[in-house]
Amino acid sequence: MDWSYIFAVMVTSAFGLQAIVFGLAAIGINVQFGYTGLLNFGQAAFMAVGGYAVAVTVVELNMSFWWGVVFGLIGAVILALLLGVPTLRLRADYLAIVTIAAAEIIRLILRSVTFKDFFGGSDGKQAFADGFFAMNFLPPDADLRIGPAVVNESQLFTYIVGWSLVALACLVVWLLVRSPWGRVVKGIREDEDAVRSLGKNVFVYKMQALVLGGLFGALAGFITAVGAQNVNPDSFKTDATFFAYAILILGGAARVFGPVLGTVIFWALFQGTDVFLRQAIDAGVPIVSLMDGTQAAVLRVMLVGLGLMLLMIYRPQGILGDRRELALDAR
Amino acid sequence: MHRRVTAALGAVLVALVALLAFANPAAADGERIGGQLENRVDGKKTPVEGVVITVTGNGFEGSATSGPDGKWEVPVPALGNYDVTIDVSTLPEGVALTEEDKVTIEQVPVKPPLFNGLKTVTFPLGQSTATTTSVWEQAAQLTVSGLEFGLLIALGALGLSIIYGTTGLVNFAHGEIITFGALSTWVLNAGLGLNFFLAAIGGLLLSAAFGWLNNAALWRPLRKRGTGLIAMMIVSIGLALFLRNLFQFFVGGDKKSYTEYAGLAGMSIGPVSVTPTDIGIFITAILALVATVLVLSKSRLGKATRAVSDNPSLAAGAGINVERVITFVWVIGAALAGLGGMLLGFTQQVSFQMGFQILLLVFAAVTLGGLGTIAGAIFGSLVVGLFIQLTTLIVPTELKNVGALLVLIVILLVRPYGLLGRRERIG
Numbered sequence: 001m002d003w004s005y006i007f008a009v010m011v012t013s014a015f016g017l018q019a020i021v022f023g024l025a026a027i028g029i030n031v032q033f034g035y036t037g038l039l040n041f042g043q044a045a046f047m048a049v050g051g052y053a054v055a056v057t058v059v060e061l062n063m064s065f066w067w068g069v070v071f072g073l074i075g076a077v078i079l080a081l082l083l084g085v086p087t088l089r090l091r092a093d094y095l096a097i098v099t100i101a102a103a104e105i106i107r108l109i110l111r112s113v114t115f116k117d118f119f120g121g122s123d124g125k126q127a128f129a130d131g132f133f134a135m136n137f138l139p140p141d142a143d144l145r146i147g148p149a150v151v152n153e154s155q156l157f158t159y160i161v162g163w164s165l166v167a168l169a170c171l172v173v174w175l176l177v178r179s180p181w182g183r184v185v186k187g188i189r190e191d192e193d194a195v196r197s198l199g200k201n202v203f204v205y206k207m208q209a210l211v212l213g214g215l216f217g218a219l220a221g222f223i224t225a226v227g228a229q230n231v232n233p234d235s236f237k238t239d240a241t242f243f244a245y246a247i248l249i250l251g252g253a254a255r256v257f258g259p260v261l262g263t264v265i266f267w268a269l270f271q272g273t274d275v276f277l278r279q280a281i282d283a284g285v286p287i288v289s290l291m292d293g294t295q296a297a298v299l300r301v302m303l304v305g306l307g308l309m310l311l312m313i314y315r316p317q318g319i320l321g322d323r324r325e326l327a328l329d330a331r
Numbered sequence: 332m333h334r335r336v337t338a339a340l341g342a343v344l345v346a347l348v349a350l351l352a353f354a355n356p357a358a359a360d361g362e363r364i365g366g367q368l369e370n371r372v373d374g375k376k377t378p379v380e381g382v383v384i385t386v387t388g389n390g391f392e393g394s395a396t397s398g399p400d401g402k403w404e405v406p407v408p409a410l411g412n413y414d415v416t417i418d419v420s421t422l423p424e425g426v427a428l429t430e431e432d433k434v435t436i437e438q439v440p441v442k443p444p445l446f447n448g449l450k451t452v453t454f455p456l457g458q459s460t461a462t463t464t465s466v467w468e469q470a471a472q473l474t475v476s477g478l479e480f481g482l483l484i485a486l487g488a489l490g491l492s493i494i495y496g497t498t499g500l501v502n503f504a505h506g507e508i509i510t511f512g513a514l515s516t517w518v519l520n521a522g523l524g525l526n527f528f529l530a531a532i533g534g535l536l537l538s539a540a541f542g543w544l545n546n547a548a549l550w551r552p553l554r555k556r557g558t559g560l561i562a563m564m565i566v567s568i569g570l571a572l573f574l575r576n577l578f579q580f581f582v583g584g585d586k587k588s589y590t591e592y593a594g595l596a597g598m599s600i601g602p603v604s605v606t607p608t609d610i611g612i613f614i615t616a617i618l619a620l621v622a623t624v625l626v627l628s629k630s631r632l633g634k635a636t637r638a639v640s641d642n643p644s645l646a647a648g649a650g651i652n653v654e655r656v657i658t659f660v661w662v663i664g665a666a667l668a669g670l671g672g673m674l675l676g677f678t679q680q681v682s683f684q685m686g687f688q689i690l691l692l693v694f695a696a697v698t699l700g701g702l703g704t705i706a707g708a709i710f711g712s713l714v715v716g717l718f719i720q721l722t723t724l725i726v727p728t729e730l731k732n733v734g735a736l737l738v739l740i741v742i743l744l745v746r747p748y749g750l751l752g753r754r755e756r757i758g
Contacts, residue, residue, distance in 0.1 A: 305570065306573045
């Protein structure tokens with residue numbers, strides 16, 4: 001067992017690409033679910049819209065990276081409006097069903113052979129990130145070494161941009177939730193009818209929250225696209241949404257830094273478990289080595305599911321949450 | 332014993348020789364484009380012989396004919412991009428290209444890294460349908476398969492709907508109960524070698540027990556704690572993620588078939604072809620649905636169920652044991668879902684994610700008919716099943732589920748309480 005390697009993987013994963021991407025996605029869900037009480041089970045669709053907007057704009061439309069970003073943000077707004085108009089007047093579970101259905105619709109279209117020329121089918125799209133890395137201001141040999149793990153200058157640049165976006169998103173959320181707007185949406189979460197009786201247009205506030213959360217989802221899509229230099233329909237499965245929920249509830253919903261803390265801990269544990277199990281299998285540790293590598297990977301997702309259940313049952317406020325403010329388990 | 336060892340050694344030797352031959356092909360210095368033509372029908376692959384394939388590009392033209400193993404190879408003179416065309420007229424009768432636009436695969440890149448210089452190109456081959464039958468015959472066939480699929484969805488939808496009606500829980504782990512029914516039957520049938528009917532009865536009982544366990548171990552304690560419905564929905568998502576991967580952990584990711592009654596030959600009834608398995612599925616599903624509806628509408632427990640789903644506190648006040656009714660509903664609902672999964676194992680094979688893949692269609696059916704209504708769940712399922720199959724006349728098969736899910740969204744826009752639902756249910 002190479003403990004220093006396991007430790008290095010945990011540190012690099014805690015602050016790596018996945019942590020940034022799912023952190024942003026979870027910040028979006030925090031606005032929708034944590035503060036407003038909207039169950040968006042289709043955050044993966046917003047990520048896909050962001051990622052594919054950049055890829056398709058650069059590769060198929062031969063336009064610059066920045067136009068891709070603009071189209072991605074517009075696309076996320078349109079998607080939020082499309083999902084919100086039919087469902088936001090209904091009970092919470094309808095939004096959940098429609099958003100998860102929409103996410104699957106988008107994924108099926110993206111991976112279909114029918115639209116392969118445009119979206120690249122199940123292979124996805126590559127070679128669109130040059131415009132992003134052209135902005136890299138780091139010297140070419142600016143490697144970061146954490147024990148045996150090396151982060152090269154392109155990765156480092158992506159991480160700097162990504163964490164800046166996370167910080168910016170946190171700032172926006174922090175400013176919003178302490179504003180009158182934040183008080184209204186929190187009121188909607190607690191008692192919609194009470195807010196309506198005060199003369200507020202609940203539908204419009206819910207829609208604003210859905211759009212804002214979707215925009216953060218699109219940001220997550222941009223980062224995963226340029227960071228991996230690849231978009232693939234299967235990285236936007238519904239499991240991605242559920243991972244983001246697990247992250248949010250782990251860190252603490254309705255807390256500005258909840259998603260950030262959640263994503264750091266989640267990815268350190270998730271990737272750490274992976275390396276640990278693989279090394280244990282190779283070292284022939286009893287019981288563990290009865291598994292193969294695929295089973296070890298499956299086991300981790302199983303643990304995510306179990307963790308989500310147990311958190312929701314025994315500690316719905318997560319690490320940072322305040323049970324008095326947010327009785328997630330009583331709604 | 333000795334002979335078996337010799338045979339095994341012989342097989343290993345042959346494999347090694349084949350591997351060596353593959354690793355050192357005659358034209359070791361040249362790049363080749365090649366592949367293996369296979370006719371895929373219902374997941375079974377047979378090699379297709381005697382098909383001409385032409386490779387053009389960079390001023391080069393060459394062709395090859397597929398051998399008895401379906402393999403073909405065209406050596407190319409240089410690295411670069413080539414167009415690969417299959418001569419459809421040389422395909423044997425009954426075999427067709429399943430994606431019409433794949434006659435020519437353009438600009439196939441032959442460039443490193445290649446495994447032994449071979450660039451693999453695959454042509455999707457399958458049973459030809461469009462060429463031999465008219466639109467009306469196709470529509471008739473699709474109607475039958477649509478009704479069959481609709482009945483299978485209905486088995487899942489009815490369970491989901493009555494559990495929702497009595498407890499208010501939107502259970503995202505319902506798909507895993509469907510999978511459980513199929514997997515437990517498969518384990519009893521293929522794993523323990525039981526006769527399929529015995530395995531099916533076992534699978535049904537295990538599914539019912541699984542439903543009881545779900546309720547007794549998880550949902551009843553949560554109701555006692557006063558956990559909210561939204562929190563329960565998220566718990567059900569965690570449970571679905573957990574169970575789906577638990578299944579994959581133990582049975583792996585591949586698709587499996589039962590040892591009996593799978594892949595039977597079809598017989599023609601008028602314009603449609605059905606297998607004896609299809610007829611069995613129709614009869615079983617209809618019997619199960621009719622029996623459930625009768626139990627829910629006539630029996631004392633069924634009437635109590637409807638009372639609870641109308642108003643739990645009022646029902647409790649009238650002396651109905653609400654928890655007993657909910658246990659009953661979970662057992663019935665899970666048995667129905669398990670039965671649906673078991674039968675689905677014939678039409679789509681058994682895999683760890685079969686229930687998850689059908690879950691959204693079950694949701695679409697339930698929402699279409701009206702959440703919490705019994706007739707609505709069945710009606711909505713048949714509509715969804717028919718819609719999915721019949722739209723393949725117009726839209727590509729790979730996108731057929733997209734249409735059904737779009738209908739779900741449109742229905743919520745114009746009639747959110749569903750086609751047969753009551754207005755006040757949407758709250």
